[in-house]
């Protein structure tokens with residue numbers, strides 16, 4: 001049967017839409033097959049519905065913020081990087097703005113703007129897409145991909161197939177892990193899947209009692225520790241106490257590392273500490289308090305941390321809030337400082353992968369050409385996005401990885417298909 005398309009892109013999500021556009025811009029005839037009724041469903045949810053399209057940062061910082069195999073992306077980023085993403089959207093008439101930590105959003109603050117622009121470009125380029133169509137399998141013959149079979153049994157053939165089906169996080173957006181069986185069949189290995197960018201669970205009595213539920217902390221430093229007091233990971237951002245444990249950007253960044261450590265060490269929990277005043281040393285805090293030594297200790301601590309946390313800390317240390325600072329012994333002051341610089345808590349790991357924002361693990365990147373995203377096992381097969389063993393922190397890094405791998409796969413698949 002003659003190929004109807006040069007390229008079939010399986011999955012009309014972040015990386016698949018970019019792959020299709022880049023391939024079509026090279027002149028390829030492209031079909032996208034998407035099981036959802038609409039394209040780009042995860043993009044619509046991303047960045048709190050505003051879509052954090054990329055991060056306006058340096059190459060080194062970008063790679064550093066992709067702890068899951070970021071270095072694999074050097075080859076792709078030399079062809080299409082975070083600045084190319086910004087220019088790409090500008091060329092589609094989408095204006096972007098930069099927010100804190102380099103995060104880039106559409107000026108409309110609507111993810112819909114991004115999805116609409118991508119769909120308009122697909123239409124302009126004449127890309128075909130079928131929604132409500134689930135792919136059941138890929139067709140392989142003599143180490144070559146031949147096409148796909150849909151769940152209703154229809155076959156579509158093409159010279160190249162780009163798998164952009166995502167990982168397993170947030171399956172209600174369509175990324176339910178369908179791709180792993182296909183790539184295994186194609187001879188690829190899939191590294192252990194685990195939740196990243198996921199809230200952390202805790203059985204600490206103060207969490208169970210919900211003493212601090214809803215208390216949020218700005219710009220604190222979270223450290224996760226091994227059982228022999230080595231740092232697993234450290235992040236300075238905001239966090240929040242919840243009814244099940246901890247969440248917020250600093251915790252999300254910590255979560256994948258904690259999950260990996262728990263798996264590798266076979267331990268049941270990890271100790272975390274919060275430095276509630278990361279810009280001040282203990283001596284500086286003591287000097288500041290000393291200037292107000294005739295005031296109540298609760299008044300002083302409330303200047304440093306939210307009131308509920310201040311009262312919680314004093315209660316835990318058995319210090320009456322009405323005690324004057326000067327009445328505290330040196331030992332008690334040291335206890336207080338220790339809590340402020342290293343508020344202790346434990347976690348048993350994160351919420352499951354389905355509730356995390358990003359999948360850790362995926363197709364082994366050693367088996368994928370880093371300059372083209374082509375499979376090293378099957379000719380004509382390309383792999384993009386979260387299906388690969390690549391994961392980044394929130395802040396635009398995952399969407400960047402998806403767009404970059406998608407763009408490179410699309411271009412190379414096109415050049416290889418004529």
Ligand SMILES: Cc1cc2nc3c(=O)[nH]c(=O)nc-3n(C[C@H](O)[C@H](O)[C@H](O)COP(=O)(O)OP(=O)(O)OC[C@H]3O[C@@H](n4cnc5c(N)ncnc54)[C@H](O)[C@@H]3O)c2cc1C
Nearest residue numbers: 011013014015035046047052135166174385386396398399
């Ligand atoms: C709530 C949320 C918020 C996020 N916010 C951000 C953010 O602000 N910044 C950031 O960088 N990252 C964010 N992320 C992560 C980021 O969205 C993903 O890493 C990225 O979208 C992955 O792109 P992808 O192309 O690999 O997969 P997806 O975008 O998930 O696309 C996969 C597509 O394949 C389709 N599909 C799957 N199986 C089949 C099949 N059998 N047949 C046909 N189609 C199929 C799916 O329906 C889906 O449309 C967020 C994630 C979530 C869940």
